[in-house]
Amino acid sequence: MICDVAVIGGGPAGLAAALASGGAGAKTLLIEREGRLGGILKQCIHDGFGVIRFGQKLSGPEYSQRDIDELGKSSVERRLLTFVSRVHREEEGFTLTLSSGEGMDRVRAKTLVLATGCRERTARQVSIHGTRPAGVITAGAAQYYTNILGRLPCRRCVILGSGDIGLIMARRLTLEGAEVIGVYEAKSTPSGLSRNIVQCLGDFNIPLHVGKTVTRVFGRKRLEAVEIASVDEAMKVLPGTEERISCDGLVLSVGLIPENELAETLGVILDGAARGPLCDQTYMTSVPGIFCCGNALLVNDLADYVSETGRAAGQNAALAALGKGAFGGPAVSGSPVAGDCLAALRADSNFLCLVPQRLNTEALEKETAVFFRTKRERGKSLVRAESEGRELFSRTYNQLRPPEMERVIIDFSSAGLKKGSEVQFTLEEKI
Ligand SMILES: Cc1cc2nc3c(=O)[nH]c(=O)nc-3n(C[C@H](O)[C@H](O)[C@H](O)COP(=O)(O)OP(=O)(O)OC[C@H]3O[C@@H](n4cnc5c(N)ncnc54)[C@H](O)[C@@H]3O)c2cc1C
The missing domain is CATH 2.60.40 (Immunoglobulin-like)
Known part of the structure; x- marks a missing residue:
């Protein structure tokens, strides 16, 4: 298949990019590895999405469904349950290798939009010592178990990190009958939005402990306890402050990292601070013809902004593929943003x-x-x-x-x- 624009990732960023690209007249293909569109919003059943964009407080699925409905009316083609495993730069565009239940396939596109979202930091990335029992999970995995599978991942848990997903899961697990002993944050101030501290912890009497972290986990098959200790400003453990807390769940909310494996293989330069690709105001990266948006570009706290960057990236990817606007001349190689x-x-x-x-x-x-x-x-x-x-x-x-x-x-x-x-x-x- 040959298309003008290939959008990789069907979360809110990819949906907005595909809609904008199709709307600008480019033959557009949206590729998503999961069976349903919507990205991570599928599992975010709480409200608060869309206040800026729609002036309404929507749940994650309600928010993304609006774009999915629009997509159904558009000319954008989509491939679900399809993973983009590799992308090659060619003289005039890109060749994508797709892997799906039907086997391997190739697609050629003049320009690309990377909307691959972000991933969560794991226990190994925050130096927690001890065994590897069941029950140590990321907040996103706990959200998936609870909201998509309808399974309670733990009955008595500690939450490490005060990122928004951890705060939202503290409330969610409490509502489902689990005991949340507390949220422990190594820094001296919480990492989540103020409104989440109030609505998710304060309203449910869940304690927030700053300047404390989990240093060790105990248990062979299933988590039995964690060791908590106070840390100084440099995050060094203060000896003698260790305490053991029995629990069967440790939920980690210790940061999100833009997902840029494909970008790196394509030689896209990443920004050390935002951890996504360096880009200009059209969301073109350092490699002409490759655009990036949403959480793959920088970790956002509002889906409304994710959709905004998606729309702009999709529109500009279409203009670049069609050689229009600021991208006049042949697509990709003639793009003026080569430096x-x-x-x-x-x-x-x-x-x-x-x-x-x-x-x-x-x-x-x-x-x-x-x-x-x-x-x-x-x-x-x-x-x-x-x-x-x-x-x-x-x-x-x-x-x-x-x-x-x-x-x-x-x-x-x-x-x-x-x-x-x-x-x-x-x-x-x-x-
Ligand atoms: C676990 C978790 C929970 C969150 N909860 C909230 C919340 O409650 N409220 C909030 O405002 N924000 C939340 N966020 C932030 C949220 O990620 C953004 O608001 C928004 O969903 C980001 O949109 P996106 O399209 O950039 O990424 P995503 O929604 O993550 O979508 C990326 C999509 O790309 C697909 N993909 C990735 N790589 C490939 C590939 N190689 N081939 C094919 N498809 C691929 C993925 O399957 C996914 O569907 C959460 C983030 C995470 C990680």
Whole structure:
């Protein structure tokens, strides 16, 4: 099969990308390894999705169903239960190797959208010692057992990490009759959104312990207990603070990492901070013709923003495949974003990450969305962007917290940016 745009991943990012690409007139193929579209939202049965996009509080499945319904009315082709195992760069596009129940297959596409989501950190990635009993699971796996399979993964559990999925699972497991002993967070402040701390822990009297971590697990076949200890600012265990807590479940909510295995094999340059591909405002990566969006690009806390980046990536992938707009000329190889017209967005060390990291100066528009997170919690702060002494953006925030991703709209089109220009972002706390 030959298509203009291949979108890999059928979560909210991939759905939005496929819809936008098909809507822009490109022959589009959406490939998803699971049997149903919707990505991780299939298992997020709580509400809170779609407030920005639809002005309504939807559950995850309700949110994604809106795009799935639209997809049904579009010309986008889809392949489910199909895994993209490999992608090759060709002179004029890409060849994808697909693996499904029907065997191996090949598809050629002029441009690609990577919408492969993110994965969860596991126990081995956070140095927990001891045996490997059943009952030590990631929060996403606990969510899958509870919400999709209808099985309770544990009866008395400890949650390690205060990421949003862990907080949501603390409430969910409590509602299903499990005892959640507490949420333990090694850092001095929680990692989840403030509203989740209140609604998931406070409202259910589930204690949150900061400055503590799990250092060891006990049990041969099934988890029997965990060892908890206090840590200092550098995350070093304070000797003598260890305590043993009996439980049959340890639920890990210790971070998400953008899923970029395919991107790496294609030579896409990754950003050390956001951990997704470096991209410009069209969501084109460092490899012409490859676009990226959603959690594969940077870990989002709102599905609404995931869909926003998906729409933009899909639309631009279509324009690049069709040689239109800022991507005039032959698709992919003639794309101007091969480095000849890039300006750089630079963030000072007070930012955790900032996306996009570059601007295609041939495609500047009046409204460009820039996403960022602060490195640490701050009070009243001023965020500014300037280029060659000219201020392009400035906003004062009453508070900035690392778990809350900020989105700002900036007009870069009238700033006279050209190849090699730099836009410097600064974040300064105003005491
Ligand atoms: C366990 C978990 C729970 C979450 N819960 C919440 C929540 O409650 N609320 C919230 O706002 N956010 C939640 N998030 C964040 C959530 O991931 C985003 O809001 C959103 O779902 C990200 O959309 P996405 O399309 O980028 O990725 P995903 O929804 O993860 O979709 C990626 C899709 O790509 C497919 N895929 C990956 N690789 C391939 C391949 N090689 N071939 C074919 N298909 C592939 C996957 O099967 C998946 O369907 C959660 C994240 C995780 C990991």
